[in-house]
Amino acid sequence: MRDNWMMSSLINRSISMVSNGVHNQSNSHLNAMNGQNITSTDSPLKLFVLAKKTINEIFLDINAFVTECHDFVNDVNEEVISKDQLSRVDSFTAKVTGIRDVLTRDHMKVAFFGRTSNGKSSVINAVLHNKILPSGLGHTTNCFLQVEGTDEDEPYIVVDDKPNTRLNIESVQDLANALTAGEMGDSTLVRVFWPKSKCSLLSDDVVLVDSPGIDVSANLDEWIDKHCLDADVFVLVSNSESTLMRTEKNFFHKVNEKLSKPNVFILNNRWDASASEPENLELVRKQHMTRDIDFLTVELNVVDTEEAKDRVFFVSAKEVLQARTQRPPVNSSAFPDGFQIRYFEFEDFERKFEQCLSKSALKTKFAQHTKRAQRLTSELSHILDAIQQKSNQLMTSKCEQRNELMEKLQFIEQQMHLLTDEVKHQICHLVEQVEVKVSSALTEEIRRLSLLVNDFDRPFSSDCLVLGVYKKELHSHVERGLGSNLRARLSTALTCNVESAQHEMIERVMNLLPPQEQQKQFNYSLTPRQNFEILYRINCESLCSDFQEDLEFKFSFGLIQMIRRFTKSNDYKKDFNKSLPSTAPQTPSNSEVVQTSSVLNTDALALIDKLSLVSPQSHTTVGLLGVSAFLVRTIGWRLIAITGSVYGLLYIYERLTWTNRAKESTFKRQYVNHSTRKLKLIVDLTSANCSHQVQQELSSTFARLCHLVDEVIVDIQSELKLLDQQIQRLDEYSSISRKLKNRANFLANDLNKFTDDYLNI
Template sequence: MAAYVNRTISLMSGDGPHNRTNMTTILRSNGIDNSPLQIFVKAKKKINDIFTEIEDYINDTVDYMHEIENEEKIVSKGKVKKIEDYVNKVRSIREVLARDHMKVAFFGRTSNGKSSVINAMLRDKILPSGIGHTTNCFLQVEGSSAEDPYLTLEGSTEQRAVESVGQLAHALCKEKLSESQMVRVFWPKNKCLLLRDDVVFVDSPGVDVTPNLDEWIDKHCLDADVFVLVANAESTLMVTEKNFFHKVSTKLSKPNIFILNNRWDASATEPEFLDQVRRQHQERAIDFLVKELCVCTTKEAEERIFFISAKEVLQARLAEQGQTVSTPLTEGFQTRYFEFQDFERKFEECISKSAVKTKFEQHSQRGKYIANELKDILEEIYNEALKLKEEKLKLQKEITDKINYTEQQLLMVTQEMKLKIRNMVEDVEQRVSKALTEEIRRLSTLVDEFNLPFHPEPLVLNVYKKELHLHVETGLGSNLRARLSTALAMNMEQSQGEMAAKMEKLIPENYRNVNNIIMPRKQPFEILYRLNCDNLCADFHEDLEFRFSYGLTALIHRFSGSKSGFLNLMNKSERPQSSIPSTPMDVPDNSRMLGFNQNPLDDWSFLSRIAIMSATSQGTMGCMLLAGFMFKTVGWRVIAIVGGLYGSLYLYERLTWTVKAKEKSFKKQYVDHATRKLRMIVDLTSANCSHQVQQELSSTFARLCSLVDKATQDMTDQLKSLEKEVSTLNNASGKAKVLRNKANYLLHELDLFVDTYLKLHT
């Protein structure tokens, strides 16, 4: 029997009308594995890789946006939050993609052979099968990387031996499970090609054993890619089966449904009715799919209705693996086997295309949406960064030009102001010198105005002198200010105003406003005239002793002071120019002996000598000589008259030598002394005043320059800040451009995925 089965299988291995359809040709031409299921596997791997890149891309974008969020205001917090939300969304999509598989759900009435069909497709007897109500719950068979098979119950992670599935899922098992409860059977992928390709089979209890069809559909059918209705070929489609798929079609848009008329081997006993029965079943199935469910066309429906014997196929495949088969094969087995293979091919093509479309189309569209959103955001950031960069570069150029202009103008204004300050300083020095000289000439008037009580007592006189020093210093300063202050103040104000006006033009208005740069306050300038008369006239010593105006000494000093020049000149002109003085050869007469000479000039000289001798002599000899000389010359009457007049004059002057006269003499002496001292400091005082003017103008100009320097420094600092901002914006725009191009790359990858796996196989 095994040999017969093997021989039959070998006959079916050749080329024939049941080879792969045009889909296989397309797959081969595109370099894809001959198995249509590989489309899903490759598509799943490809879209997983794409979403891995998308996730990395979003993380890079989020990092980038956090980086530029604090640097430049080119991205809002709302955009950052929006992209951060995409991280979780893409992570959720990746988790779904990792769980995605091709799911096929088998439904039908009890004992129609649903489990046998699954076992035949898996080439092993995995699920329990037999007569009567066999499967008591939902069974999901999926691939596992483990070497040994196992199963788990719904809501539990405990791994059980796979052999217990025959008991747990069997309707006759004492451990009753709910009809909608799921038992997951994990079968090693290396034992089944279908499971290797991420196909999941779901076996169900009979649709005729429970009224909870809606619960079944909601719990186990909404994510199914293909539905296989296993019908009993010995009867026609039942209302129960139709009602189930009517409910499915209301919740799913055009579900993919295959109808398997199982146990078709029973037709071998009635060969004369074979074609009529087949035609009858096929017409009713086509009407159900096309007219009742409206899920496909008539041509498509013809491709989805098959007549098979799952039990025969399972036995044949077990025999192919070397297992002993006891049940004999009936007539027409080869045809039924070929049709089962054809079903498997059509099923593989359908479930692969359906799963790719249902599982990945929405994900690909979602990926495109996310990529486009990121692309638009990054494009906006890129354009905004470029715009800001251009604005910063323009502002940078403007500030650079302002700095260069300010420096050039500052140099020109500095040279101009230096010349103006020098001219004004010279003018002030000349004015002060001239005014002080004139005030010194009027010093006697100023001293006469001093009316403090005068007393020759030394202690009182010292106080008087200090007050006089202060009065003179204050008066001179007041007079100088009255003569000069107004004109100097006007010139200073004009010069300072001109400086401020010129320097203010060098400070941009926006810098004065933004940086609170205030021009120097224009205060009236006043020169301090530091005469310091107290120290200057500290060496003044008054002479308040009484001296007769016509005393012999005063007359001689007065006369000798006026005639000495003339006498000296006359003596020089009449005296012989000889290097050896002449010596008289004869003895002079009495007059000569007494010192008289016939020459009047000699007489005057002699008289002067006599007077000086008499005035300066400490004894009576001089007076006697003078009196004897006068008595002999003019006579005693004249001498008496002259003496009386002379005495009266002396008495008058002595009586008029009062405190007032002493004050007048004191002031005259003080004026003479102060005049000499003040004339000595005219140049010093004028230089000091000009220095004050120079210092004031220089300090004003320095303050103005400091403001310009501050504005220039602020512009320089802003220029450095702009350079950093331009560099930041340059990096930001560069990264935005790279990320934007990455979005274009991801969109291209998604488009390529759609063209390769969705459009090509639609």
């Protein structure tokens, strides 16, 4: 009666599952018994496949986003991003790459453990609807066997120590069977690749792992580390003919220590043996259920009591495998009593473990990666936000600097225009002063030239060779003396005026330079020349090169000398009379005297000229004869004799006193007269030359100052250009970081949606 009730309950549950669209065919249990695969249209495993595809697409976008951020931050200036932020962004690339690699390999992993000969391989074969793994009496599986799907049409196997070598599927019997001679190590992994087209479970990214018996090996810790840490569901296959053993419990205690609350299902296999003892079936079932629930809830503390009831099942994997693989289909009556109940319970196990597997795999495989991605995008968003804020702050600061520099540049240019006009006016005024002062001082020195010439004390001789050397030395003496006197009169005052003007220019220009530039240029450039001196270029040798001295003896009272003096005096008087108004009328007597005198003068001069033509060698003799002839006619011989004696004595006296000193004095007097005339001709030229020197000095000083200002202007313009580039770059940083931050927000929304759709169900 109990069996009939259970049978009815399972049949009703199957009908309900069909009505909800879980199975494709109405009589799924019959199809199962006929060995046909069951394909669920809304299998919970499909959720994992869809979630895996979705999260991989999201991480593909995250990887592109992180790569773009990495390239961006490496291009960002150091003043915008810190080294810590840069290193964090660099680490994100490796993190995302690692997560993507894990996600592409991630699958739902179910690990089957139990004691030897409890039917682990048979359970896996029954789940796969194919006898893939070796199974039978005794210790069969001697290593770990991992069954996973492949897109290829033919199955094959790969041993973990030879990953590039494919073996035929039939060799799995020899490699993994403990009964064969070539026994492998119990920790070795043999990967069995089965076509997904032959098994819907494998097409849903499910991997099943078979293990050796936990009672035949001491390498449990190594097993757990190598094969269990990434498992989503553990299936403990126990023998329902006995009870849970300490060996089984110890293994799962170790698993529970390394994994936080693992998902454990307990399959009491070989439940078909209960058909031979129907009177004790319920008692044995209750005993197993109580001990299994107590193990899950109390000892492992992985689930509560209600959930633990859905984790314990009583099945016969051998019956299910036989029903699913035999051709032609066998009749259910060929199996022991209660077969249908055990078969439906195996299906119930498959359904619940698939639900648990999908839910657990979603959380274990994707939840942590999703949280890491959320933290990563959040950190990147904060870094990008910091870059944007820093860029905006720096851009504001740079714009203020640029405005200040522009104002400074305009101020300097405006002040330089004003200063240039003022300096030009000042230089012109100072040049005029210099020209007037030099002209006045040189004129005064020309008046005092005789003193300078008389100070020349060198041996004098009328010899041509000696006289030539004497003249050269006199030229040099006069040139040095004039230069020295002019320097004594003018240089100090003129130099002070020039330096004062230079210092004023420098001070005005320094006020236009930056403080640091002022100190620098003051030490090197903004100092007036200390060796400036006005040069008074008076080249007496070339100026007086046409000077010809006249050192022949000339009697002071000679007729020609007297006449020359007289004519010069009359010329002077005539010039003077012409300049004065005539106030007294002339009398006839005066008129006659003047006419007589004019006639006499004319006759005497004519006679003298004739005599001089006859004998031009002696002007004194000619003059004496002329005067004697004139006096004989007008005065008596006595008076003539007395006058002649006195005249002769004077002549003898002057002739005796015509010494070398007298010649030197005459030479100097002639030189003074000649030099005075020549020097007067160059007064304007010399003053203009001196003023030009001053103008050139001041102009060169101002030109140097202008060059310094131009350099400052060029530096400011270069700095403005650099600021413009920096502002443009900072604006680009702000714009790019804003766009990337928006992308980070979009990715965060995708991750949140993924969490809501797949992880919070």
